[in-house]
Amino acid sequence: MGHHTFDADGADRLEEAERRYRYVSGEELLWALAPDPGDTVADLGSGTGFFTDVVAPHAGTVYAVDVQQAMHDYYAEKGLPENVEPVTTGIEELPFEDDSVDSAFSTMTYHEFASDDALAEIRRVLAPTARLAIVDWSGEGIGDHGPPLDERYTVETAVENLLEHGFTIEHAFARPETFLVVATIE
Template sequence: MGYHTFDAERADKLEEAGQRYQFISAEELLWAVSLSPDDTVADLGSGTGFFTDDVAPHAGEVYAVDVQEEMHEYYREKGVPENVVLVTSDVSDLPFDDGGVDAAFSTMTYHEFASDDVLAEVRRVLASHGRLVIVDWASTGTGEDGPPVDERYSADEATDALRDAGFTIEHEAVRPETFLLIATLE
């Protein structure tokens, strides 16, 4: 699908903890990503760094990847943790070495970049036994929050795409508005 990106002029909305944690808590995200203190992690579609900030204290280095430089400007003003590197890039062309990332996660952005090419690129940069966590808006949701329903994927569609890209699905949770997938590489 690859529809629109989040409007950077509304970036303040991405900092509303009550709203953001309603769909995935920091604790659940950390559980899903399952980090070691020296791991290198990529937040794919990091926006203002809301969830990047939750992950950073538990990782060695975190790449906050966003296609919009305006989101990085917002993050700089907010304050970027020392171990976070801001990367302005499309997820389809990540500037990382093959196998250079131990884990990657996407919170509410998969619908913006999902494609076979992007999943191949994520697979390229993930290390052997690397982990990919996707939390996104479900096409089965009401559309009251998040993007329009017709811009979303179902958990089954995302699971099929990940399997086709060579990932193994370790965990799947489908909620009223969202889904959570944990996928790994062999």
């Protein structure tokens, strides 16, 4: 699979609401994540903070996790909400304590980091009863947008990977170009 990163030189495209909301709306993301006002939430692959900004008003602290400092620089220039903390790291090396994150989400970045090490690390930092929401490009899509098909996962493969790492699947939806998985820790 791909495991690449989005070119930070194209960061402006990540701020195009009509393109981003076509594949997942803010309302759908909030439904999947169900944050409480005091929750600590991690946006895994936050990029420019487009979806971080959607979640921030509904959470206590939001960690905007991205491997590229250039994305955090873009986000800082755009304006970080007070409760958002940028964290520059790979998903395999999250600098959080065990069981310290109430929920996490990934929008269109799962294909960039999906590995046993990353999933084990996400599982480690998520608190008991935490939610994980993943929206990503489908390996069964047509490939007109997003990464090449051979760098994508199917919803079935994503579900299988999450189950192998101790997650319980609440919802899994395949759509024409994307999928949505909501997983919990029980």
